[in-house]
Amino acid sequence: MEHVDEGQLHAWLDGExxxxxxxxxxxxxxxxxxxxxxxxEARGIVAASSRIISRLDDVPGGVIPAAxxxxxxxxxxxxxxxxxxxxxxxxxxxxxxxxxxxWRRPQYAAAAGIAFIAVTTTLVLREQGVNRVADFGAxxxxxxxxxxxxxxxxxxxxxxxxxxxxxxxSESSAAAPEPAATRDEPPVAPxxxxxxxxxLAASAKVGEAARAADVASQASANVAAADAARTLATDSxxxxxxxxxxxxxxxxxxxxxxxxxxERKVATEMRADRSGAGAAKQPSAPMPxxxxxxxxxxxxxxxxxRLQRTDAARRAGLGERVALDAIAVGADETHTLYRLRWLxxxxxxxxxxxxxxxxxxxxxxxxxxxxxTARFPLAVSTAAQTGETSVAARMECPGA
Amino acid sequence: MHDDExxxxxxxxxxxxxxxxxxxxxxxxxxxxxxxxxxLRALRQDALTNERSWLFAVATNLVRDDARKDQRRRxxxxxxxxxxxxxxxxxxxxxxxxxxxGAMARKAVDSLVERDRLALLMxxxxxxxxxxxxxxxxxxxxxxxxxxxxxxxxAESYEALQADAERRTxxxxxxx
Numbered sequence: 001m002e003h004v005d006e007g008q009l010h011a012w013l014d015g016e017x018x019x020x021x022x023x024x025x026x027x028x029x030x031x032x033x034x035x036x037x038x039x040x041e042a043r044g045i046v047a048a049s050s051r052i053i054s055r056l057d058d059v060p061g062g063v064i065p066a067a068x069x070x071x072x073x074x075x076x077x078x079x080x081x082x083x084x085x086x087x088x089x090x091x092x093x094x095x096x097x098x099x100x101x102x103w104r105r106p107q108y109a110a111a112a113g114i115a116f117i118a119v120t121t122t123l124v125l126r127e128q129g130v131n132r133v134a135d136f137g138a139x140x141x142x143x144x145x146x147x148x149x150x151x152x153x154x155x156x157x158x159x160x161x162x163x164x165x166x167x168x169x170s171e172s173s174a175a176a177p178e179p180a181a182t183r184d185e186p187p188v189a190p191x192x193x194x195x196x197x198x199x200l201a202a203s204a205k206v207g208e209a210a211r212a213a214d215v216a217s218q219a220s221a222n223v224a225a226a227d228a229a230r231t232l233a234t235d236s237x238x239x240x241x242x243x244x245x246x247x248x249x250x251x252x253x254x255x256x257x258x259x260x261x262x263e264r265k266v267a268t269e270m271r272a273d274r275s276g277a278g279a280a281k282q283p284s285a286p287m288p289x290x291x292x293x294x295x296x297x298x299x300x301x302x303x304x305x306r307l308q309r310t311d312a313a314r315r316a317g318l319g320e321r322v323a324l325d326a327i328a329v330g331a332d333e334t335h336t337l338y339r340l341r342w343l344x345x346x347x348x349x350x351x352x353x354x355x356x357x358x359x360x361x362x363x364x365x366x367x368x369x370x371x372x373t374a375r376f377p378l379a380v381s382t383a384a385q386t387g388e389t390s391v392a393a394r395m396e397c398p399g400a
Numbered sequence: 401m402h403d404d405e406x407x408x409x410x411x412x413x414x415x416x417x418x419x420x421x422x423x424x425x426x427x428x429x430x431x432x433x434x435x436x437x438x439x440l441r442a443l444r445q446d447a448l449t450n451e452r453s454w455l456f457a458v459a460t461n462l463v464r465d466d467a468r469k470d471q472r473r474r475x476x477x478x479x480x481x482x483x484x485x486x487x488x489x490x491x492x493x494x495x496x497x498x499x500x501x502g503a504m505a506r507k508a509v510d511s512l513v514e515r516d517r518l519a520l521l522m523x524x525x526x527x528x529x530x531x532x533x534x535x536x537x538x539x540x541x542x543x544x545x546x547x548x549x550x551x552x553x554x555a556e557s558y559e560a561l562q563a564d565a566e567r568r569t570x571x572x573x574x575x576x
Contacts (some may be wrong), residue, residue, distance in 0.1 A: 007545030016529045016544065042548065049551035052558045053524050055505035056423040249488070 004028060004035050009042040047393075051308075178307060294326035298338060298357050302326045304397035313376055317351060317367065319344045323397060324363070329354050343398060406443055413455050414439070416525035421459055423521050426506055434462050450534055456522055457535035500565060508558040516550035523547055 004025055011017050012025055029035050294302075303322045307313075321343035330337040337354040351369040358364050363378040414435060421431035438459040448454045509517060515536060522532045529543040537544065 005545070006548040007542075009544075010548040010551065011529070011544030014529070014547065016546070045548075045551045045555045048525060048555040048558070049520065052505045052508055052554055053423060053521065055502050056426065056509060057419070060481065 003032065004038070006038065006042060009039050010046065013042060013046050062065065190360050227309070278333075294328070294336070294338070295357065298336070299326045301363055303359075304343065304395050306377075306393050306395045308393075316376070317348050317376060318365065318376060319346050319347060321398075322365075332356070406439065409442060409448075409451060409455070410439065413452060417455055417459055420521050420525045421463065423509070423524070424460075424463060424518070434459055435463055450531065451547065452527060453531040453534040456525075456527060456531070459520055460535065504558055504561040504565065506555050507561055511557045512550055512553055516546055516553070519543065519546050520550040520554065 008017070008021075008025060012298040017025065029039055078392060117158045302324055304321065306321050307318060309318050309320065319342035323341040325339040325341065325342055328336050329339045335356045335358070337356050340353040340355045342353065351367045354366045354368070356364050356366060358377065365376040365378060367376070415541070415564045417438065418428075418431050421434050422428050425431050425434070438455055442451075442455065442456055444449065445454075509521075515538070518536055519532050519538070522535060527535070529540050532538070533540040533543055
């Protein structure tokens with residue numbers, strides 16, 4: 001195969017190649033250092049481009065599209081819809097009424113109904129489906145990552161605070177004070193409404209499950225990051241405009257180049273495995289637990305990440321470097337919660353952190369404190385289709 | 401088109417359309433107006449095939465045709481002027497940096513040729529290559545190349561602006 005061009009790489013990253021084309025391209029990239037480097041650069045550019053575009057949302061007046069904010073998503077659309085319907089009734093008024101977006105006036109925006117939002121959001125999410133997990137462009141890496149996660153040792157210090165939520169804690173009053181970090185952040189709070197039911201279920205299980213996970217972790221110390229190159233777009237839409245000023249496309253490109261080395265290694269090993277040479281290695285790949293098998297989607301995400309946190313996320317206590325493990329520490333009503341380890345000491349000890357995959361396929365970091373759980377979504381896509389903005393770059397796990 | 405159908409379209413596409421327009425125009429109010437007009441036009445259609453392409457194409461054309469463009473451009477100029485003032489003022493950390501980043505992003509995006517810019521903004525809203533090609537009257541086969549070029553230029557342009565800003569401010573704006 002001839003060298004791939006940049007357009008093909010972007011089409012691949014955008015998930016627009018047929019399986020045949022994809023196979024050809026992946027095969028070539030695994031063998032061609034030149035094209036591999038080009039791919040790394042392309043990934044960096046895609047990520048940088050998304051972030052740059054997300055900065056356009058800082059529009060005059062500091063207003064971002066209402067529907068980008070989970071807190072009033074339905075409201076904006078509903079009002080706009082009502083507006084259009086009203087205008088349908090009154091064609092004569094059309095040209096006049098367009099002059100001002102009245103549905104965004106505070107009194108209307110405030111009336112947004114949560115139930116309506118939920119329905120709207122769910123519809124959209126269902127429509128997009130869980131396939132978004134593979135949407136981060138590293139289609140080749142999805143298999144590679146599974147393999148790779150079993151390869152690299154991760155002698156990290158345990159940064160996860162000991163579970164402070166005893167099962168009994170779920171009995172405490174739901175009126176417990178909201179953590180200041182959440183309360184003080186208007187941009188975050190609406191989208192992170194305390195989900196009491198979810199918390200009750202989760203907090204009751206975190207303690208037990210974490211203990212089980214400790215046992216499991218002995219067998220799974222190797223389950224950690226490989227260098228399958230990917231970039232996560234993180235955090236909620238609303239935080240998009242609160243980015244820390246650390247964006248540097250060049251740095252992203254450099255990070256990608258480093259990640260590429262790991263990816264190439266993984267691809268090579270996969271081929272070796274297929275040819276039988278590496279078959280003997282399979283049994284040595286530790287699983288998190290004999291009884292528990294993480295979903296492939298979750299397993300593919302295991303690894304260490306450096307987060308470009310929004311200001312709000314930072315205030316809420318998110319660390320800069322995080323390791324996502326495929327070790328179950330609990331579950332809410334519908335999702336498995338996995339272990340999360342901060343790789344840097346956190347300013348505030350106490351909250352119990354975990355991560356999960358939303359039904360949309362997004363990574364969500366969960367901070368549980370008492371009966372309060374705050375959610376910090378990390379959308380697994382470089383494209384800002386969900387409005388995510390902060391970019392979390394996969395990094396080599398310390399010591400790996 | 402029935403109200404049910406309109407409601408469905410709204411739920412699916414209003415948010416991305418407004419975001420696309422906001423990014424395109426740098427003006428939320430204007431974006432809202434164009435989005436509203438777009439849905440009004442959808443109402444007059446019996447049925448839409450490739451509805452997302454249709455909505456984005458109509459919105460794009462409305463922007464193009466908007467007679468108030470000049471007026472809005474003046475507002476954009478005012479923003480640029482504000483950015484310039486901020487640059488010479490005393491550094492006042494985050495909000496100024498954010499403003500500056502927003503202004504740089506705007507300049508970088510504006511530096512793209514129109515077709516590349518629109519394709520990129522549509523891609524960011526989740527349109528696939530087929531949909532973008534249809535909305536912009538381009539060939540699907542060229543979409544990878546178009547987006548690759550657009551993204552590269554955007555990143556390079558932004559980087560250049562950032563480097564320039566760093567020189568002006570003595571390097572206070574940089575990587576962590």
